Amino acid sequence: MEHTLEIGLRGHGINENLPPEDAEGNIEYKLKLIHPTKSRFEHLVTQMKWRLQEGHGEAIYEIGVEDSGLLTGLSDSEMDLSVHTLRRMASKLGATVTLLRNRTIPTENQENGEAAEFRHAAEFLVRKVPDDQQFIELRVAVLGNADAGKSTLLGVLTHGELDNGRGRARLNVFRHLHEIQSGRTSSISHEILGFDSVGEVVNYSDSRTAEDICENSTKIISFVDLAGHQKYLRTTISGLTAYVPDFVCLVISANNGMAGTAKEHLGLALALRVPIFVVINKIDLCPPSMTARVMEQVKLVLTSPGCKKTPFRIHNRDDAITAASCFTGDRWAMRYLLGLALKRWRSLY
Numbered sequence: 321m322e323h324t325l326e327i328g329l330r331g332h333g334i335n336e337n338l339p340p341e342d343a344e345g346n347i348e349y350k351l352k353l354i355h356p357t358k359s360r361f362e363h364l365v366t367q368m369k370w371r372l373q374e375g376h377g378e379a380i381y382e383i384g385v386e387d388s389g390l391l392t393g394l395s396d397s398e399m400d401l402s403v404h405t406l407r408r409m410a411s412k413l414g415a416t417v418t419l420l421r422n423r424t425i426p427t428e429n430q431e432n433g434e435a436a437e438f439r440h441a442a443e444f445l446v447r448k449v450p451d452d453q454q455f456i457e458l459r460v461a462v463l464g465n466a467d468a469g470k471s472t473l474l475g476v477l478t479h480g481e482l483d484n485g486r487g488r489a490r491l492n493v494f495r496h497l498h499e500i501q502s503g504r505t506s507s508i509s510h511e512i513l514g515f516d517s518v519g520e521v522v523n524y525s526d527s528r529t530a531e532d533i534c535e536n537s538t539k540i541i542s543f544v545d546l547a548g549h550q551k552y553l554r555t556t557i558s559g560l561t562a563y564v565p566d567f568v569c570l571v572i573s574a575n576n577g578m579a580g581t582a583k584e585h586l587g588l589a590l591a592l593r594v595p596i597f598v599v600i601n602k603i604d605l606c607p608p609s610m611t612a613r614v615m616e617q618v619k620l621v622l623t624s625p626g627c628k629k630t631p632f633r634i635h636n637r638d639d640a641i642t643a644a645s646c647f648t649g650d651r652w653a654m655r656y657l658l659g660l661a662l663k664r665w666r667s668l669y
Contacts, residue, residue: 346375353405384441393439415448464571465580
């Protein structure tokens with residue numbers, strides 16, 4: 321797992337090898353899937369079913385990769401045939417296949433050492449909603465100090481409209497009059513963000529109700545918006561323990577840093593052993609030098625003896641996919657820079 325994350329840490333190297341395949345879990349390596357026999361095909365389908373069960377409805381297939389993790393790659397024709405077989409396998413189970421990313425692997429000419437041709441390895445997401453569920457659900461608790469922009473962030477994500485700079489987006493999240501008047505969350509509120517079978521966002525911009533979003537989605541991200549003010553800390557603790565989130569999103573304001581209750585919220589997530597990712601918000605309001613100082617501050621806190629986390633900064637979509645495929649929270653913490661553009665952050669899911 322650590323080696324997988326090192327792909328992004330070493331300058332986003334495309335040609336780095338993967339760790340050896342694990343017999344457990346939802347990640348499967350296949351060198352090629354070309355014209356399998358009938359018995360072999362049935363075995364592959366059974367194997368896919370096992371990987372989907374291990375991933376609670378989701379599996380990652382690495383094509384063009386040996387079991388040892390070596391990125392051998394395939395020619396264009398071999399890749400096309402392998403993808404065709406992969407889609408046949410998924411169709412047999414009623415699952416969908418989505419391309420996550422391609423890797424280009426140059427092969428050296430033995431005579432002069434120059435690149436002679438390029439081969440390809442590809443990563444696919446196979447998704448099937450379990451038979452006893454209407455959709456796959458993940459719960460994300462949103463923590464951070466007051467005025468970090470948590471509710472505004474959720475309002476933009478779930479409604480698909482940018483904030484006007486005066487708090488319009490957060491009005492879609494607030495539930496009480498005093499929250500609207502003060503601009504601060506004092507209760508536990510819920511918002512959902514859906515994704516269809518091909519990974520497209522389904523939110524309130526094209527669905528009128530939460531029921532419509534659930535009906536049109538195969539995966540739902542349920543956000544639990546918790547209060548950031550010290551006065552409502554007991555309410556925040558209650559929300560964290562009662563809703564048992566799968567992840568914690570710690571929102572840090574770029575113009576304030578780790579101020580107020582941010583460290584307390586981080587400590588709560590660590591105590592509950594919930595995987596953490598950090599979002600640096602409001603970077604459009606600050607000069608790059610201030611954002612850099614906040615990033616360094618977050619890094620120092622995460623690597624301190626009390627946290628013992630190794631920050632993994634998300635630079636691009638490829639990093640987001642790498643981190644999401646092996647993010648457990650035992651050691652790693654992810655960091656994002658966020659302004660008003662949220663498309664990159666969404667690609668994690």
